[in-house]
Amino acid sequence: MVRPALAELDNLLEMRYYGLDSDGIGGRIRREIDDFIVQEISIDGIKATSLCTNLPKGSGEYTWVVVEKRGLDSVTAVQRIQRYLNVRKKDIGFAGLKDTSAVTFQFVSIKGVINEELIEEFNKSNTRIKIHCPFRRPFALRPGLLFGNEFTVRVREADGSNLKRLTEELKEVSYIPNYVGYQRFGSIRPITHIVGKNIVMGNFKEAVEELLLRIFPYESDIAKKAREYLASTGDYIGTLEIFPKSMKSERSVIAHLAKRPNDYVGALRSISSYIRKLYVGAYQAYLFNKVLSRRIEEDLSWMLPSPGDYVGIFPSTYHHEYTSVLVANEANIDKLRKLVLDGRALLLLPIFGYNTQLSQGKQGEIERIILKEEGIDVTRFYVKSIPEASSAGTYRPAGLKPLDLRIHEDGDDIIFSFALRKGMYATTLLREFIKPKDPVLQGF
Template sequence: MIPKIDSDIGILAYTTNSSGCGGTIRKQKEDFNVSELITEKAHSKICSESGFAVYKLQKNGIDTTHALGEIFRKCGIRLKSLGLKDASAITEQFVFTTYKTNKHFEVNESKYNLKKVGFTDKVLSKKEMIGNHFRIKIDGASNELAKFNEFDKILNFYGYQRFGSRRPVTHLIGRSLIQKDFAGAVDLLLSFTSEYDRDENTKLRELMADKSKYSEALKIVPKGMDLEKIALKEMIDHGDPVKTLRALPLSIRRFFVQSYQSYIFNQTLSMSLDAGEELFFPQPDDVCYNKSGELGKFENDPLQRLSVPFVGYSYYKKTRFHYYIEKILRDEGITHQDFFSKEIQEISSEGGFRNSSIKCDDYKVKDNVVSFSLSRGSFATIVLREIIKPENPLTSGF
């Protein structure tokens, strides 16, 4: 039986046969550890005495965006990251300047610290991040945990945090943006309620559903709702939803659209699996990634990995997945061309491809702790979902 929140985000199946070990993750933040992995070539570049400064950011209880924002406000250093790490874990990642310098800072705060690594001659690029290593404790797991050996049979779904976890709304906001319902997007951001959310949050969102109460709501919006605070101020000032959306950080505007694309991708995998498509091994005429991460046509190379279209305005139709994607888009009431936005051009997305299955390396189990490495963009929670088979993912720490 698939939990309701899974179907809310487009995940309609399990792909492994294990009965699940049960248990809970993230009982404490120390139970969930993530370390970023970069290429050996990138490591070897970090050595010079000046250039672009590289740091290790270690954090606990704060996401990457907020940590880097605080560092900029307190120290005046603007840093970029190769990837985003959420707040519900202890994480370690590389961050760097995009300007040359010979200075280095060290920062120690309760939720994060910044340590000097070195300098590079060229700015690190996202291509140099190859993935993440995870070490996760599963409290209360049965001995089914030690028996799990199907980590090569897991589809590459987007995980719960992509959609907002307790409040799966990011893809719904993205859908409104693509449908050009900008007022609806603002309403969803402020007032969408979820059965999984906390009661106090739900009461506040019910207040924000009434436009005449925006000023009242602004006075009591908690610190964590910074996007809502921006939206309320803008709507009070001028009531223009497009201006309001454009006042949000660019990365967030784009993230909403990416979340909607992720929802369509999850549905594509679910529908293709249900129809009996081969999703773990490429077939003739498929589009594949090779061992170097380059996209190309099927060549009967065992190191090639099947990729599935990620819809955007330049969506490639000539794959066996076109039938399913077209049906999903029809049901959603959109076309792939809607991913080009004339009104808010910066959220436009051409689309691309994504691996159909997860490549899980160095998988180990010791007592109730699992460790493994995943390539960039794959979600540990999707691996854990197959191992644990939780009845309620959110109460199980997902």
């Protein structure tokens, strides 16, 4: 049996097992903002950087830029750029969300020609966001249009005595369980998946109450007091005056209910459509983690397919998308397993949505049992009252294999450098090495 996770948060988010059995190195990530650096990799292998020498000159109707942000979420950063450059929301695009507690570099596309003097003015007036390296391309960015990300992470206060053993173990197993990482749910307030489940189930009042009222130990005292005040008084107007301004979604919901009490659907729809989708997506991620953990409990591989499993086929090892999905059976199982070992295929598990076709074989049994335990069927992911939060479903690789992994010790610190395909979490890999006892206090 593989090594079970002991952290309460891991089990709460259904990240119940480790792929590497050896003891962890401990330590902490993100003590300083520069300890966690993320650089986006485009679909054609270009790495986002403030050094413009390796970027294409290009041509086309879209200006691409590299956006550097420090300790800020991607949506806020793009919104500030949009307003400053005075471009329409639909004319600015980006491929993925990047970590907030990090220094990140990602591509952003803007329709038309952007005045470089305006970029210089923007950079002078902003300390946490910088725009670098404008170049032209014939197409816009959209969510998911990237190969992946490169990470450089400094782990402080670590014990390197087990580092070699862990590294050798990773080489032996090749892949670790590809859990959806902590930040998808919120480490400090891990409730996004619970809000999402209530939305999917049509329990909109419960979704709002979970978002506004539930208190967790690591959140700020101001937030705790505001939630306690709202729970005891029901005074939305008074709560809005004391609720932290940084919590935009909660404030939108509170402001709506102050005007229209009991309109919980309207309150949820007052949140940006992007965030509404994130709630439902978090529940889908929770279900994925639960399916993966149950698969491990049933002694099925997170790397190699069994009959009835879905397998994604890549045209080449570094291609950014699988081009076909096959069902493993007794006739093709050996060929598919070889393709996985050669880096040309990946075992896929479903991200449940209203169009999901459940797997066959033992994996299909697991999926049906979990849906029954959750009291849900896949048709629920079409949300009639909030259709923009609906999801048709997709697939996600069951295993994670880092690309170009490099590890070295720097004094008392250990530095990890590696690349991951899109949608994979650096913290999922780092968790295997660190094995955090308290993920929040250790920077996860």
